[in-house]
Amino acid sequence: MQFLIGSIKKTNKWKLWLRSVAIGLVESFIILMYEDPSSAADVRQWEYVSYGLSQLAFTEKGMKKLMESFKTYEHALSEDSVMHCFKNIINKCKKFAKPKLKSCIEEFEEKLNKFHMERKEQ
Numbered sequence: 001m002q003f004l005i006g007s008i009k010k011t012n013k014w015k016l017w018l019r020s021v022a023i024g025l026v027e028s029f030i031i032l033m034y035e036d037p038s039s040a041a042d043v044r045q046w047e048y049v050s051y052g053l054s055q056l057a058f059t060e061k062g063m064k065k066l067m068e069s070f071k072t073y074e075h076a077l078s079e080d081s082v083m084h085c086f087k088n089i090i091n092k093c094k095k096f097a098k099p100k101l102k103s104c105i106e107e108f109e110e111k112l113n114k115f116h117m118e119r120k121e122q
Contacts, residue, residue, distance in 0.1 A: 043076050043082070046082050047076075047079065047082055047085075049073075050076070050086060051085050054085040054089050054092075057092070058092070060097070060101055063101065064104075067104065067105075077119055083112070083116045086112055087112075090105055090108070090112070094106070
């Protein structure tokens with residue numbers, strides 16, 4: 001998706017519109033996964049999903065939805081590849097987050113790390 005966005009050489013309005021569509025898709029995708037976790041049930045699918053998510057830019061709303069939907073992907077966090085993608089998402093969001101959201105992201109990161117370590121030990 002980033003390749004497509006980056007390769008378009010149109011006016012600034014076109015780029016802004018395309019970026020807003022991409023952000024809307026991210027938020028819609030997270031909401032869909034939150035409402036129907038069975039749509040990506042096995043770990044291999046979660047590797048694809050987490051990689052796809054890590055390639056996109058998150059808004060504050062999208063990041064909050066990702067935090068709220070923890071139960072839908074907690075089972076996949078035992079996989080290093082999935083965890084790596086979620087770490088990438090967190091690192092990107094921390095760079096541009098407001099201080100209040102940044103503290104929430106850091107707490108979420110601790111929760112992910114703790115859960116990952118517990119699952120790895122099992």
